[in-house]
Amino acid sequence: MRTGSKKRVVRKPNDHVISFENVSKAYTEGAPALNNVNLHIDKGEFVFIVGDSGSGKSTMIKLIMREVLPSKGRVFVNGIDVVRLKHRQIPKYRRNIGIVFQDFRLLKDRNVYENVAFAQRIIQVPGREIRKNVPSILSMVGLAGKYKARPKQLSGGEQQRVALARALINKPDILLADEPTGNLDPKNSWEIMSLLEKINENGTTVLVVTHNREIVNAMQKRVITVKKGIIVSDEERGGYIDED
Amino acid sequence: MKISTLFYCMWQGLRSTFRNKWFTLASVATISACLFLFGLFYAILMNFQHMVKNAQDGVSVTVFFDEGISDERVLEIGELISHRVEVSKVEYISADEAWETVKVYYFEGNEDAEKGFLENPLEESDSYEVFLTDVSMHEALVSYLKSIDGVRKVNEAASVSNMLSGINVIIGYVTGGIIVILFAVSVFLISNTVTIGISVRKEEIQIMKYIGATDFFVRAPFVIEGIIIGVIGSLIPLVVVYMIYNQVMLYVAERFTYLSQLMQFLTVEEIFANLTPVCIGLGVGIGFLGSFTTVRKHLSV
Structure with a gap:
């Protein structure tokens, strides 16, 4: 050290x-x-x-x-x-600026897909692009198969990956x-x-x-x-x- | 803003209404309770006002003419009076008609006493019965009538008109007071309920703000939720008041026939013609203002 x-x-x-x-x-x-x-x-x-x-x-x-x-x-x-x-x-x-927190801060009532898509919705990205971008970023963080899951159904590591995907989707x-x-x-x-x-x-x-x-x-x-x-x-x- | 964004915000507001069902129920119950009281008071006060108005319509001033006045002048006076704004109706009563009325009133069942009068004792007592549009103008009208050339005497209805205008003023104050108190209470209750409901979702607002959501994007679903709650919260008391009013009217008509003959109540349609838009407007207004102002406190993230 x-x-x-x-x-x-x-x-x-x-x-x-x-x-x-x-x-x-x-x-x-x-x-x-x-x-x-x-x-x-x-x-x-x-x-x-x-x-x-x-x-x-x-x-x-x-x-x-x-x-x-x-x-x-x-x-x-x-x-x-x-x-x-x-x-x-x-x-x-x-x-x-993308941001992730220790406590993940995901929207608990929405699934993985919606949590990530939310970041695109607020900047008014067209729906067809959201449908293309979200699966792509979820694949990148290794959560492609869990897009329907709610935050409480995920482990801490997975929740942080969702938070990362959300932080990164708007590049x-x-x-x-x-x-x-x-x-x-x-x-x-x-x-x-x-x-x-x-x-x-x-x-x-x-x-x-x-x-x-x-x-x-x-x-x-x-x-x-x-x-x-x-x-x-x-x-x-x-x-x-x-x-x- | 894109139309899809607007629909998204509306959808989120609708979803949120069902998702936070306890908050929705508490808010709807609060608005309903306040508007139910408002609806009841409104129905009672409107009926009161209606009865006073009916009583007012019967208030009249009688105008007698100088002895030996020409028929032309009587007609002229009638024209002058009927053109006044405070006058709703003018009825000419001849001396013979006046005597007939007196006879019916005083000598019914005692026709022998009437036979003592060989001539009309009310000769030279032709008159105009003048009805008012608003009893509060009684004094002004009487002064005018007294000033007309050819008018001998004016029988006033000062005490009745004063009493009725007094009641009118009191009803006005009571209505205003009750509306102000109920509105203040409901805004206070709603603001508390919304504050509790939104503080639970403070984190959600913070997340949205961190990601870069505009104030509009954060606020819109809450405001839509508030409006939905306001509409539901106003429809429930409207239905309840409608049913209660109908039942009470039926009950009064069946059990207190003399009362319904004595007093003329407004129909449920007449009450709800104004109460429905006012109630829904208040509900939407309270829901909108409550959510709009409370969310604003959390937007400075």
């Missing part, structure tokens, strides 16, 4: 897909979740964000999703100043994964990570927030470590830094 390196990754500004410039975020006064963070992620990168609970990892995801606004600084995603987005512009902005530039293996056993965790790697190889920028030390260390990707709202390490081919 490689720990303690403070080497910063320098990027060409034009290639940045995600940029944090002096970003601070405080939910309550005097307790910043993020403190003066500078971060650049380029097109096609696979990045792990690691850190303790409450270190500010999820706040970074929320800022990228424009769920919250920074208290200070600017966040750019695909060249868009997220702070300046108007409420009505947010839906279109989010369609370029986003960026895929955010907030603890995607948090509720999965090691076998399913690795299957999901393999899928994420495959997605990344196809050109999608992948940002994974995780606690999974084994996976982070084994995959040898860029690792950003956050502690108390500050980036304490940003390593190319990094590893999980022990907190003590």
